[in-house]
Amino acid sequence: MNLNQFTQKSIEAVQNAQQMASSRHNQQIEQEHLLLSLLEQKEGLIAQLMQKAGIDPAALRQRLTAAVERLPQVSGSGAGQMYLSRDLEQALNEAERIAKEMRDEYTSVEHLMLGLFEKPDDTLKALFRELGLTRQQAMIAALLARKTPDTTICDNLNISPSTLKTHIRNIHRRLGISSRHELAWLVTANPAGISETQGGGR
Secondary structure (H helix, E strand, O other): OOHHHEOHHHHHHHHHHHHHHHHOOOOEEOHHHHHHHHHHOOOOHHHHHHHHOOOOHHHHHHHHHHHHHOOOOOOHHHOOOOEEOHHHHHHHHHHHHHHHHOOOOOEOHHHHHHHHHHOOOHHHHHHHHHHOOOHHHHHHHHHHHOOOOHHHHHHHHOOOHHHHHHHHHHHHHHHOOOOHHHHHHHHHOOOOOHHHHHOOOO
């Protein structure tokens, strides 16, 4: 993980996850800390997209907080030693790989979320399954918001045009919108959103 290649919002998310783990006396910084941190960012992209998808961010935060509170706590001489869990490290490395794959100079909160979708631990895997959210849906939404051509999306994700159309319909339905223009507006209208990969978040 190279924080020098992270946007300011991404750095803040990781730092807040660390502070969250420290305040709860968790020795490891877990994926649950990071996702909760992303959801708690002021005017954050992740919380807004969850809300638009019909998921109550407050309820989701409550569930993640409960999951964090169930994590092992340490005290005494080992309390000050903290490190990234293997699961979180894998997700962060995946986020960096996704950023490079999408030809972005920096790793943004968008990439962090996609990294969590791609390499979820058991807790997040169960949560995403329950919510009906997949990494492929998240990736398609991100690419559509960037106005990526359909042929490029199909090539990148190795899916057929008909499969892409089905995903697009599902995304529109979940977000309560009817066109790609609305999807692009939903993201770019948010100052903390995907546009930070183009320099606005540093």
